[in-house]
Amino acid sequence: MLRASVAAESAGIPSATLVCESFMTLAKAASQGLGYPNIAVAPVRGHPGLQSKEELQRNVRELTLDGVLDALFKMPAAKTLGGEPGPRDVICSGSFEEVNDYFLQHEYSDGLPVVPPTVEKVEAFLKHTDRGPDEVLGVLLPDNRAATVWSVAVNGVMAGCRPEYMPVLVAAVEAMADHAYGVEHSGNTPGGETLMVLNGPVIKALGFNYTQGVMRDGFQANTTVGRFWRLYLRNVAGFLPHKNDKATFGNTWRVVVAENEEVAAKIGWPSHCTEFGFRPGANVVSVARYTGGNHISSVSGATPEELLPYIADAVLRQYSWQIMFTVGQGYDTVRPLLLLSPIIAETIAAGGWSKQRFKEELFKAARMTAFEFERILRDWTQKPTWNLKEEHEAGRIPAVFHESDDPQRLVPLVWRPEDFHVVVTGDLGRNSIYVFAHNGVLGFPVGKEIRFPESAGGANE
Amino acid sequence: MKANTGAQYAALWPRGPRQAKVRPLAQRLDTLEGKTVAWLWDYVFRGNEVFEQLEQSLAAKYPGVKFLHWEVFGNTHGGDERAVVAALPQKLRELGADAVVSGMGC
Numbered sequence: 001m002l003r004a005s006v007a008a009e010s011a012g013i014p015s016a017t018l019v020c021e022s023f024m025t026l027a028k029a030a031s032q033g034l035g036y037p038n039i040a041v042a043p044v045r046g047h048p049g050l051q052s053k054e055e056l057q058r059n060v061r062e063l064t065l066d067g068v069l070d071a072l073f074k075m076p077a078a079k080t081l082g083g084e085p086g087p088r089d090v091i092c093s094g095s096f097e098e099v100n101d102y103f104l105q106h107e108y109s110d111g112l113p114v115v116p117p118t119v120e121k122v123e124a125f126l127k128h129t130d131r132g133p134d135e136v137l138g139v140l141l142p143d144n145r146a147a148t149v150w151s152v153a154v155n156g157v158m159a160g161c162r163p164e165y166m167p168v169l170v171a172a173v174e175a176m177a178d179h180a181y182g183v184e185h186s187g188n189t190p191g192g193e194t195l196m197v198l199n200g201p202v203i204k205a206l207g208f209n210y211t212q213g214v215m216r217d218g219f220q221a222n223t224t225v226g227r228f229w230r231l232y233l234r235n236v237a238g239f240l241p242h243k244n245d246k247a248t249f250g251n252t253w254r255v256v257v258a259e260n261e262e263v264a265a266k267i268g269w270p271s272h273c274t275e276f277g278f279r280p281g282a283n284v285v286s287v288a289r290y291t292g293g294n295h296i297s298s299v300s301g302a303t304p305e306e307l308l309p310y311i312a313d314a315v316l317r318q319y320s321w322q323i324m325f326t327v328g329q330g331y332d333t334v335r336p337l338l339l340l341s342p343i344i345a346e347t348i349a350a351g352g353w354s355k356q357r358f359k360e361e362l363f364k365a366a367r368m369t370a371f372e373f374e375r376i377l378r379d380w381t382q383k384p385t386w387n388l389k390e391e392h393e394a395g396r397i398p399a400v401f402h403e404s405d406d407p408q409r410l411v412p413l414v415w416r417p418e419d420f421h422v423v424v425t426g427d428l429g430r431n432s433i434y435v436f437a438h439n440g441v442l443g444f445p446v447g448k449e450i451r452f453p454e455s456a457g458g459a460n461e
Numbered sequence: 462m463k464a465n466t467g468a469q470y471a472a473l474w475p476r477g478p479r480q481a482k483v484r485p486l487a488q489r490l491d492t493l494e495g496k497t498v499a500w501l502w503d504y505v506f507r508g509n510e511v512f513e514q515l516e517q518s519l520a521a522k523y524p525g526v527k528f529l530h531w532e533v534f535g536n537t538h539g540g541d542e543r544a545v546v547a548a549l550p551q552k553l554r555e556l557g558a559d560a561v562v563s564g565m566g567c
Contacts, residue, residue: 001566003546004501004537008561011550013499014487018511018564027566035481047567048507056507060514068515072560075489081481085474092472099472108475116470145477154475179543236477329504330540381505441540 002027002041003184006034016071017041018064020048026187029243033144037079042067087134087150088119103158107240110231110253114158121163125153128166130453137170138177141184143238147173151236159228165206165221168285169228171448172196175287176232178446185289185442187239191247192289192439194229195337197423198258199273200283202450210258212427214339215434217255226255229287251292256285257425263342264424267349272423276447283450288335288421289443290436294318299344299431304351304358307344311433312365315420318437319413323373324381325440327388327397332415333441339434341426355422363417367410370401421445493523496559501549502531503538506565515562529556537563 005015019027019041031039045059085091092102099116103109115121126133126149133150140147149170156169176183186194203210209219217223230253239245264271265280273284296314301307315336326334340348348358370388377386388411392402401411414420426432438445490496498519502508512531519526534552535545553561 001501001503001537001563003542004503004549004563005561007546007549008499008501008553008558008563009487010484011553012487013553013558013561014489015561015563017566018508018562020506020565020567023566033481035484036486037483038486040486041566042562044511044565044567048511048565049567053510056510057514060511061518064511065515065518068519068562072493073489073491075486078485079483081479081483084476084479087474087478089474090471091474093469095467095469099470103472103475116472117475118470118472122473139480140477143476143479144481145479148477151475151477154473158475231475235475325540329536329538333540441542 002030002034002039005039006036009036009039014072015039016068018044018068020044021046023246025242026244026246029238029240030142032081033142033238035144037081038076040071040074040076042071087148108235109158110227110234112227115160117154117157121157122150122153124163125156125161125166126150128164128453129170130451131170137173140177140237142187142244143236145236145238147177147236152232155231155235156228159231160220160224161228162220162224165225167450167452168198168202168206168225171285171450172225172229172287173232174448175285175446176229176237178448180444181287181446182442182444183233183237186233186237187245187247188442189246189248190291190439190442191250192291192443193251193254194287194289194443195254195436196226196229196256197272197286198256198284199261199271199278199286200281200450202283203258203261208256208258210260210425214257214425215255219255222255222258226253229253257339257423259423260342260425263345267346269345269349269355269424272421273447275418275421276445278447278449283452284447285450286445286447288337288445289439290337291322291439292318293434293436296433296435299433302347304348304353304361307348308361308365311338312362314433314435315362315366316368316413318435320376321380322437322440323376323413325438326413326415327373327391327401328377328381328386330441331396333444334414335419335421335438335445336413337421337423337436337438339423339425341430341432342424342428344431344433345424356417359417359420359422362420363412363414367412369407370409370411371407373411490560493519493526493560495525496523497527497529497557498560498562499529499534499553499556499558500531501534501537501561501563503565504536505538506567508565511564512562529558
């Protein structure tokens with residue numbers, strides 16, 4: 001909303017942005033990154049989602065209307081952005097405890113102790129990349145800050161990463177800065193958290209866990225790189241709780257998940273990185289945001305046909321309001337992620353199913369009635385009417401959503417089989433899966449190749 | 462945490478250089494009489510109903526005010542947000558918008 005208002009202001013057209021009262025602090029913080037720290041907002045009382053029509057109308061008349069007129073008629077007082085330290089400035093000198101106190105007080109820390117980022121430690125990280133320290137990997141909203149290689153190293157130090165993780169950190173930030181990913185949405189109310197998935201020889205080279213407990217903290221590479229992501233969101237993108245981060249509940253950052261490429265190769269399934277167009281065996285980090293997920297235990301069956309109904313049901317149960325990203329708020333942006341434990345993947349493959357066949361069967365099996373699909377959109381996304389037939393006939397969605405006029409016909413969660421992402425990982429001996437509920441356009445999957453310095457002697461191949 | 466007498470650290474700033482430059486807001490209006498107000502919506506939180514009520518109230522106060530419906534501009538927070546927002550300045554000028562009301566930040 002503010003971004004749209006800023007577009008108007010830049011065209012010389014005054015704006016009033018309608019902001020719920022509990023979002024005023026966020027609006028104030030976000031307006032600075034947009035370069036309009038004094039932009040005018042008009043308050044919306046409470047939350048419209050919990051008001052009767054009469055209450056909403058009364059609140060608009062009694063409060064919002066005056067706010068709109070004030071915003072359009074009164075020029076707010078000018079504001080400036082305060083000065084800041086330079087990237088190489090020492091901001092605090094002292095003991096480990098004193099540095100940590102300072103970082104907590106200035107909101108640079110996630111609450112856990114950080115490793116003090118000294119020049120010596122930062123330079124040790126920079127030795128593991130050919131990228132220049134001042135190179136800008138992208139510009140991150142909402143704070144609108146340059147994501148420099150230097151700042152990647154600083155936050156990597158703080159997170160407890162080892163210097164040799166630096167190529168992974170650089171690739172992760174490149175993914176964060178990719179417009180398709182949509183970092184600017186990272187502070188939205190669902191509070192979805194990013195999952196990073198790792199592929200390639202880098203997994204073993206850097207000691208990432210890719211077997212039992214793959215989502216558990218306790219493995220330095222998986223844990224610290226995951227923590228780095230959240231610290232970078234905080235310190236460079238600017239997502240601070242109670243400010244630019246308006247997650248209703250939020251999540252703790254997720255540790256990095258690495259794929260078991262040995263098992264994937266053994267059963268002839270292409271690794272996850274190929275879903276982003278990379279060749280099998282490439283070193284790739286991919287990112288996407290998920291609002292939640294569920295572990296599905298004891299997925300039993302001797303054949304893929306026997307396993308499929310349980311898996312499809314698990315996928316379906318993760319999606320309710322999120323289908324607004326299939327049809328609606330973000331067309332064709334849902335990409336469910338499934339983690340399959342190795343013996344599940346092996347059993348499916350042993351039945352003659354390729355990874356692509358598995359996705360095709362899942363596409364056919366993970367469906368709900370058109371009536372239910374439209375009901376969810378209508379009742380739970382607050383757009384008054386939804387009609388898949390009209391959406392199809394208008395050319396906005398594919399025919400699979402309207403193969404007949406029968407409201408009991410089954411429609412898929414996604415537009416095509418390839419939209420399901422699948423990673424083989426976890427306990428070698430347990431028949432479990434994990435299904436993530438994807439956050440659609442508010443964290444679309446992006447993959448980036450991890451580049452090692454030339455001095456690493458061909459580690460890129 | 463309490464200070465101790467151990468090693469000393471000179472800690473660096475962990476943030477990135479700010480890219481935003483402060484820019485001036487557009488000139489404000491002195492009336493909406495005879496002006497055109499554009500509604501911009503992110504397609505959530507009953508913005509259509511809020512706009513409807515605002516439209517009634519504004520029309521009662523300024524009988525000559527005109528409005529541009531939110532459907533003209535598209536979803537400002539959908540999958541194509543960047544393209545929609547990038548197109549706004551030109552579209553608003555072409556359609557003769559004098560003011561914008563953008564919602565819903567909730």
